[in-house]
Amino acid sequence: MNSQLVDALKLKMQPVAVILTNDKPVDGLHFREGNMGGCVAAMLVAASKKSRTAYFDRNTFGCPGGGTGLGFGDRYGRFPIDCLLSTGNKEMAAQMGSAGPVMAEGERFYKNPEVARKWVNSLPITDIPTEYVVFKPWEQLTEQDVPKLMVFFVNADQLSALVVLADYNRGTNQSITAPFGAACQSILYGYAEGEKDNPRGVIGFFDISQRSALDRETLTFTVPYKMFQEMEANVEGSFLDTHVWHKLQKRQ
Structure with missing residues (x-):
């Protein structure tokens, strides 16, 4: 897929699409059934860095926080x-x-x-209507894919650009949220934002226990796909076309 936004950001790690589907992927990374130690965040990073599709269902989501973050309901149960x-x-x-x-x-x-x-109790716990959640790296997306969310891995300059662009045609100064959660749970917050008329971008990967999976300069920025399309439509004519942004790009 082509994207002016992705091109303008000059990302070192490729974005990952979160796709909800009832069709089991033919191939891809996945946990064995009953593997409670699997980390969804590690799979998300692998999808970006290694360009590997990953998928999950209600029997193969790894740890309880991962299952909850993917939208398979409240998977904490009796887990303390x-x-x-x-x-x-x-x-x-x-x-x-x-x-x-x-x-x-x-x-x-x-x-x-x-x-x-x-x-x-504050988590926007949801139970998605599909059997599978798929992480698909940007370079493998096709025009037939319909993502639910897009996850960007960004440094401070790139995050700044996404924060500014998120409010570019709104002027509300309320287009971003940065809640704490497990490293994968920005997905859960992203689902909740996608239900709103004016969804917000979700800054994440604040989970100290999983920060070592990324370099110290990187965070995530997760947006519902309809917000990604809104931002994509606003690239042309924005600050991303100016010399100020081009100057910042030289140091990335």
Whole structure:
């Protein structure tokens, strides 16, 4: 597919389309059924860096946070996510094998389990209507593909451009959100934005436990596909055509 926006950004990592479908991909990366240790964020990075399609269903989504982030409903269930995200639980850790040390200490993203539970309750949990979620790298997209979301991997300059362009024809200064979540859960927030008349772009990959999957300069910017199309239509004549942006490109 051709895109003036993608060309103008000069990305080092290619964007990834999130596609919802009932058709199982013929080939692609996927977790074995029952693999609770699989990381959806790592698959997203692989789709971008290695140009590999990846796919998931309700039996192959990896960890509970990944299943929730992909839109397979609330997959936390009885998993003590409130303890994991906060101060830990040593009794539970003894039953968790290799994940035990992390549970014992907790990730300390929230002050205590009660605050962490408030975060869980704030998630825009959804159950998508399709069987599969597919990550498809930009260079493999065809005109027949209908993405639900687009995920960009960007540095500070590129993120700045996307933030500015998101509000280019709106003037609301309310076109961006940056919620905390697991590294893959910008997808979940992206779904929620896609239901709005004026969706926002979602800045993400703030999950400290997964930041090592990317270099220190990179974050994600996730947009519903209809917002991507809106931004695409606004590239011509915008600041992306000016010498100021071209000057910034020289240092990327």
